[in-house]
Amino acid sequence: MQDFFDIDSALSEEERAVRESVRQFVDERVIPVIGDCYVEGRFPREIIPGLAELGVFGANLPEEYGCAGLNNVAYGLIMQELERGDSGIRSFASVQGALVMYPIFAFGSEEQKKHYLPKMASGEIIGCFGLTEPDFGSNPSGMITMAKEQSDGSWMLNGGKMWITNGSQAHVAIVWAKTNGDKSDKSIRGFVVPTTTKGFSAKDQKGKLSLRASDTSELVMQDVHLPATALLPKSGGLKSPLMCLTQARYGISWGVIGAAMACYEEALAYSTSRVMFDKPIGGFQIQQQRLAIMLTEIVKAQLVSLHLGRLKDQGTFTPQQVSFAKRNNCDIATDVAREARRLLGANGILAEYASMRHMANLESVYTYEGTHDIHTLILGQAVTGLSAFN
């Protein structure tokens, strides 16, 4: 879409080059197929090698582990472009990079990093992230999945996880579990679980009306026996998975802008070509107001995420700022998508157009990785100093 505020001038040449490369890939390889995938309820696995070759997985992790070593703004722009295609594609990349590669990088042993990160960057190993449980979504500290250390140092894992993106196609799962019978969230540790391990099973959740071009699964772990080396040695307490979520939420704040951009562009193009009452519908005030609001909200969101990225690169950003961006940007993106769909009239309900697909997707994105309401309470706590959680 038109760079109305010349935000490009605030990007480096490399950042723009990264965006253009991913944009071209999405235009040529994702957008032509994604509508059908969505209707079929199928994640387009065939694009994984292309995404890996491009280098989008864990792109902000260091080159020594086979990653691209990009800064966080460039990483954010990748998320934006992927979600301009579909939230399911961006979700796949978010999970692989921010929720699986990042914890291995941050909490893993050198051996774990050397083994997993290059193969995950190349798409050879696909990962998923198991934190949420059927009864513990917004409140992960209540989780009941438990790992028991055996006398030989190995672990026995039992429990279940739900709403796990990539779950059924993953080769490896990062599973968060309490340990050794301790029910406090301080005992939470992360485990790298090969999905072929006996006792581990994943099955797709059916009947989704959102994120249909993405695999969402339920994980069941029954007496899953893991070697000592499965533990992420530097993980400890609920803080560890929350750090991962901060990474992923950062990417989401950028990603949803991409979805909103796609809807805005589609609505704008439609408004200038669709003729009703002998003039393009873009000539009517009500559609102009829609477009003006969409544009305004998208630009504001872009500025928020860009500034957040600069803070992240400086190492001074806070999880509360990430909540701010995730909350605001998901909110405006869902509004933009809905208004775009309405502008498109009856055509807007067809899979041929992107807006309703994005609109339905964004309801999930609005809800996952900390719901809109939870981020509201995080901001409330940040400004009042009073927690609404307990």
Add this chain to the structure above:
Amino acid sequence: MKIAVCIKRGPDMETRFKIAASGKAVDEAGLKYDLSDFDGYAVETALQLNEKQGPGETVVISLGPDVVQEQLRKALSMGADRAVQLKSDSVPVDGLAIARALAAELQSGGYDLILFGRQAVDSANATVGPMTAELLNLPCATAVSTLDIANGRATARRELEGAAEVVEFALPAVVTVDEGMPRARYPSLKGIMAARKKPLEVKAAQLGEERLTLEKMELPPERAAGRIVGEGPGAVPELVRLLHTEAKVL
């Protein structure tokens, strides 16, 4: 092989162009630029040749103001080894002036192969490649759709209207690439980072006298309202006549 690829920066052709106030250029506001499409194929061709045939060097050259560095960097991020900008205030419309500047740079480079896109997306002249070949006194094959190189000899297919020819020639040579040659790869994110560290040399372009100059640019007249040529197969001759004489697409 040591391969030079001469590339041009060009705008996205999907744009609805406007003419700048000067009347001598398109309005650049809001235009998106990229490697001219066939030039992208040429870069890809060079990279694949060197990837397949062992150690070599791919050098990309572009003439113009500093903005062309963006396209040189793109070629570097695709995998080219180094870049040369032949700096000029603008890109002349005189293809021979450009060819002179390129030939001056290429002359002593020791290149086995010099590649061009068949034509640029914007000016669409298809002149600079063969002109450069002539100035360098090198064999030249234009608009090739396949290119095979073995033992210092090249075999290429050239598409003609409604026909094709297969030509053979020895290297060093100049080749301009057409549809059928490999499409440009996506620059990988690692490639983009690596490109920052690759050499990009800036030299003054030696254009010489320009004998072709731009008087003005304008938009073509609005499309005439469509019309029904006729009914059934009997309308075909009239349609073909219109496509030839009026639409000039046949």
Add this chain to the structure above:
Amino acid sequence: MANTFAMAESRGGALRRVALEAVSAARALADASGGGEVHALLAGAPGIASLAPELGKYGADVVIVVEHAGLANANSEVLAATAAVRIRSGGYRAAVFSSSAQGRDLAPRVAAKLGVAMAADVTSFELAGDALVVRHPAYAGKVIATLRLTGTPAILTLRPGARAAVESAKAARVESAQPAIDPASSRVVVKEMIAGGSAKLDIGDAPVIVSGGRGLKSAENFKLVEDLAAAFGNAAVGATRAVTDDGWRPHSDQIGQTGRQVSPDLYVACGISGAIQHIAGMRNSRTIVAINKDKDAPIFKVADYGIVGDVLEVLPVLTAAVKQARSQG
């Protein structure tokens, strides 16, 4: 008053239509300069001289015939050297070539040899004092550039079909000439000529797209669309969403809102009604032709030229006509 040079293009021992257009354009330039002569260069295998009178019919005063067994196929190295020698010594005001595959290959070499101004793919021209002013479609035809060529001779290549060849009978004196270099010494050797041909084009790149819709009635009938595309030689086959949904064509062929957005020089919509979703993908095409049996179909609103009729009947006739037009080109 100045003489003008024209390159008369031939293939396989026959004149191409662009040869007549080039000669006719050179005639117009010579006349505009106050009545100079037109000298046309005709090169080919022995026997090519028999085509000289035809060039006279379109305004050539002199036909310089270069016959050589090594020139059965066009050879740019030899032709460029031969044309350059003649143009250098002939004192011409201008030299007209064709913007055909052959002419585009040849004219820049001649311009470089002579160190003179050249304009490519010209649609119109006029003398302006000492200069030649031409128009050249740029930016995929979305912009027209007016260019000034300074100095003589000025070289131009003429866009095929831009100016119809006009008869203007002249005596056409024949002069024989030798190739400036021995064709046997040519560094680029034609090993094979292939009639027809053309590699498969992607719909994003093809200058011509022939696209089919439900009006074709079955996947098998897409053969008719493919035949027409093959006749154009530089065309790709596209399809509507309905057709790709039905599996008649691969999804990669789909043109429209969710498929590919294209803007070729020519878009031929065959049996396509013109749903807004489809039109969004092709409305920027330079010239649009529609063939549909429903005269009220929305596709006719965006089409430049329409034929109302059964696409299954119209296509074979159109394919034959296009084939014929192109072989004459």
